[in-house]
Amino acid sequence: MRLITWNMAGAGFFSGASHDDAWRWLTTEADFDVAILQESTPPQWVLEEFPVVIHNPKYPLTGKRWGNSIICRQDNYRQFKLDSAHPWLEQISSALLVAEPRDSDEIWIANIHSHQTQLSQELFVALHNLEVPHCHPKKIWEMEVAAHFLGPILEQKQFVLGGDLNSGHLFDTVYRYSNNKIMFDNLRQQGYIDLRLAHSDSEQQTYFKKNNGPYQLDHLFGDATTADRTTRWEVLSHVARDLELSDHAPLIVEIH
Secondary structure (H helix, E strand, O other), X not given: OEEEEEEOOOOOOXXXXXXXXXXXXXXXXXXXXXXXXXXXXXXXXXXXXXXXXXXXXXXXXXXXXXXXXXXXXXXXXXXXOOOOOOHHHHHOOOOEEEEEEOOOOOOEEEEEEOOXXXXXXXXXXXXXXXXXXXXXXXXXXXXXXXXXXXXXXXXXOOEEEEEEOOOOHHHHHHHOOOHHHHHHHHHHHOOOEEOOOOOOOOOOOOEOOOOOOXXXXXXXXXXXXXXXXXXXXXXXXXXXXXXOOOOEOOEEEEEO
């Protein structure tokens, strides 16, 4: 399986024309089986061309269409409903999109666009009381909620969880704290293995907005079996740096 994750900058930061150019590049130039996308608005021709297009608007009550998408070249996935059976996942469902494979032996896909702003203090208190691991003594983020409450669903399954986390180790260096290291350590202790680690000792830049640091905001995690079977981990930096199709570069992995 070739899996690509990409924040397509379709939340109003790039023009409609450039967003369409991003879709054209993705569907004609990128070699993938499954795409997990953030800040995406699938055009009509994509809905007609691909057998699986799952889309979840980030802010559905506003009428804005952009959000998380999962695109598949084969009809092998369906949306996993985050409803009242999973109340805390339902709480963050605008940031999280989960696809379950039609074949129970295949890899589950969880697409997260974790907001750079923490959840409310009221939600923090409730989640802290539930002993949800968090990297800050008084704050909690959507990624941390997703990881904790997806645990029972993904247990003993192969999976990939990731997307735009708005988090990276470089933030700790720049701002002289350790929150990001703690978050990644918490994820590892919960069984989420960073698929980069076997392929690159250091983070690689995925965020290319001008006048910002060379941050890696986009990450992919998997279970131990998926990590062992990941033979490629690569940032396609030219898509952001040279083609300027987004302020994020796609990240692609191959799993055998």
